[in-house]
Amino acid sequence: MAQIGKTATRDARSVRPGAAQMTQFLESLAESSNVAASARAAGVTGNAMYRERRRNAGFAARWHEALCEGFGKTRTGAEWVRDFAERTSVRRAGALCRGPVGGEPRDLSCGGDRQRAAGRGAGAMVMMEAPGWLREELVTLAWCWRLARRDGVVIGLTSHDRDLLVGGLLYRAAPGMKPSALETRDSLEAATMDLEGAIASDAIAARDLDAGRWDGAELELFVTDWSAPEAAPVTVARGSLGAIERRGAAFAAELQGVTRLLDRPVCPATSPSCRATLGDRACRVDLAPLTHIRRVVAVDGRAVTLDHAVAGVAFGELLWIEGANCGLASPVIAVEGTVLQLAEVPSFAIAGAVRVRLTEGCDKQLATCRDRFANAINFRGEAHLPGNDLLTRYPGG
Numbered sequence: 001m002a003q004i005g006k007t008a009t010r011d012a013r014s015v016r017p018g019a020a021q022m023t024q025f026l027e028s029l030a031e032s033s034n035v036a037a038s039a040r041a042a043g044v045t046g047n048a049m050y051r052e053r054r055r056n057a058g059f060a061a062r063w064h065e066a067l068c069e070g071f072g073k074t075r076t077g078a079e080w081v082r083d084f085a086e087r088t089s090v091r092r093a094g095a096l097c098r099g100p101v102g103g104e105p106r107d108l109s110c111g112g113d114r115q116r117a118a119g120r121g122a123g124a125m126v127m128m129e130a131p132g133w134l135r136e137e138l139v140t141l142a143w144c145w146r147l148a149r150r151d152g153v154v155i156g157l158t159s160h161d162r163d164l165l166v167g168g169l170l171y172r173a174a175p176g177m178k179p180s181a182l183e184t185r186d187s188l189e190a191a192t193m194d195l196e197g198a199i200a201s202d203a204i205a206a207r208d209l210d211a212g213r214w215d216g217a218e219l220e221l222f223v224t225d226w227s228a229p230e231a232a233p234v235t236v237a238r239g240s241l242g243a244i245e246r247r248g249a250a251f252a253a254e255l256q257g258v259t260r261l262l263d264r265p266v267c268p269a270t271s272p273s274c275r276a277t278l279g280d281r282a283c284r285v286d287l288a289p290l291t292h293i294r295r296v297v298a299v300d301g302r303a304v305t306l307d308h309a310v311a312g313v314a315f316g317e318l319l320w321i322e323g324a325n326c327g328l329a330s331p332v333i334a335v336e337g338t339v340l341q342l343a344e345v346p347s348f349a350i351a352g353a354v355r356v357r358l359t360e361g362c363d364k365q366l367a368t369c370r371d372r373f374a375n376a377i378n379f380r381g382e383a384h385l386p387g388n389d390l391l392t393r394y395p396g397g
Helices: 002-014 019-032 035-042 046-055 057-073 075-097 206-211 258-263 366-371 388-392
Strands: 141-148 154-158 164-166 169-173 192-198 218-225 234-247 250-257 291-300 303-306 317-320 329-336 339-342 354-359
Touching: 019 035, 019 046, 019 057, 035 046, 046 057, 141 164, 141 169, 154 164, 206 234
Parallel strands: 154 169
Antiparallel strands: 141 154, 141 218, 164 169, 192 250, 218 234, 234 250, 291 303, 291 354, 303 339, 317 329, 317 354, 329 339
16 A cells, blocks of 8 residues: 555646746736646645746746846835835935034935934934835836946837836836846945846847847836826946846846945056047047047948048947947057057948048057157056166066
């Protein structure tokens, strides 16, 4: 009898859910984020679904997507956003309400957005509550992403099943977009988050990802009330896109938090060459007379041929303003007549002559800064400071 029982248990474990049951399970999970209830709705046990997730990598990935989508629709997800908004408000109010040396709190309330703290004793602070729609019994919550590329293109995406108009920008329905686990903390460590989603031809195209158009794009992640998009949203994270990885018909991007700026050097290190970039605030050279419009008539690898030669563009930049490469830029590393050598091969082939914008460059040497640009006063280097090579300048050194 014991052997029969073991066989029966082994046979039960070998039964796998069907395609229809897995689809029903995932649909329920995307609505409730409850594995047990979703398994009952599909007519299978929770253990069977967990075993299938271990066996089937594709099913495991869809499970994760449904779980993330369902979390935003549940009361738990709304409570997380509400608590996040209140914690953020408390931290900001605490920084604003206390004096520069930790003196008595000051009332910085503004209309109805901030409430006066009860009992103005030691440690009291002005705090701002989460929006009222997050406290309703039925929460109508939608995640939204605002992406702004470096070339000025701005798009909006939302996890809602319909398009939303928020702040004058139309957020397209993109249920496949989802954020990974996001951790908020009071420390100054650079917070990062992974953003995953499907590649849509009308929003985030595969060719644009490969060309680098989305590298460094600014991203804002927030939640809003989809029944009243004009209500004040709650910003959860903002930053810029770091490394972008293609995964077949999907992509994954790392969101780098604004605290990464604290990793910059406090003061610059000495160098014989100029640390400024031609035309920036430190250099102060006017780039308007150093900018030229030409046409590229041929491309051979990294070599591009212009219709007319331009002097001084070595170490400068070529920006495509027409054709498939429009908006993409590449440094110019060498010039020989009308032929420019770029730092990288253009992402897309050109069809006929296309216009480009050429910006002259600088080799960051003091002589060039003095003789060509008459800008030695703004030279950001130490050309005459002895370096580590001082010992090798003389025989026997």
